[in-house]
Amino acid sequence: MDKPHFQSLREELDFTTLQIADLLTREVTDAFTRSIEELRTSWHAKGLPIGSIAPDFTLNDHIGKTIALSEEVVKGPVVLTFFRGSWCPYCNLELQAYQQQVDTITSLGAQLFAISPQSPAHSLAMQEKNGLSFPVLCDTNNRVAEKYKLRFRLPDHFQDTYRTLDIDLKHFNSDDSWTLPIPATYILDNQGVIRSAYLDPDYKKRMEPTEVLDILRTLT
Incomplete structure (x- = not known):
């Protein structure tokens, strides 16, 4: 069966929700x-609210390269x-949807960085699996997510649900905190000011990458 053609990421996510519900x-x-x-x-x-200064951080990407936010924002929007x-x-x-738009993002003088708490090995595997050409940064123990007020701990009773699906965060993240970030996207200008924020529990x-x-x- 051919994969349906989706007009937006939102449509594809909704379709995936229906598929998962059947499983x-x-x-x-x-x-x-x-x-x-x-x-x-x-x-x-x-x-963090729009108009605030994005907290600086230094993280390694999926191949071990060090990325400092303060050194990147001066080059253009992030x-x-x-x-x-x-x-x-x-x-x-x-991330697949962002990969489809990464050339346009670059052409606008901006950079894209994806951030998760997973280990470098899992970040590299994800980058290779999805053919990502942008950096996937490793935020051990969600320390940067904490700075951005996104970090939360999965309650014990939901940890058991995750384990029944073979999702062991201790394995994926190489720590036993069972913390995750709220999925979020921030757009920063070249002064490090948050110009847009999207987050949802x-x-x-x-x-949407098109958004x-x-x-x-508007920033270039």
Whole structure:
């Protein structure tokens, strides 16, 4: 069966949600729904506001190259997209969609960096699997996600649900904190000011790459 043609990332994510629902038990899908609602209620940080200065950081990418945000923003606008990991189908689709637009992002004088808590080995595997030409940065223990007010700990009862699906965050992230970032996309200008912020506790929701392009065009 041919893959449907999607007009947007949002359409593809919604289609994927329907596919996943057919594969999982009702108990598991209900658990994920509850986890989203609990996170909406308990997550008070709400990320960083538009107009604030993006916290500086230094991280290694999937091949060990060191990236310092302060050294990159002076070159032009920067797009930071925080994602959960290679085990998340929504994250894979999001980064694939960004790969389709990366040449346009570059042509606008901007750079794109994807950030997750997973280990360098899993980041490299994800980069190769999806043919990504932009850096995938390794945020051990979600320290940078914490600076951006995105870090949260998965409750113990949801950890068990993840394990039933062979998603062991200790394995993927090489730490036992069981923390994740809220999926988020920030667009920074060349002064490091946050000019756009998209974040949603519902991991099935992501910013459209075409919307990122529209904002970048206002900054160049």
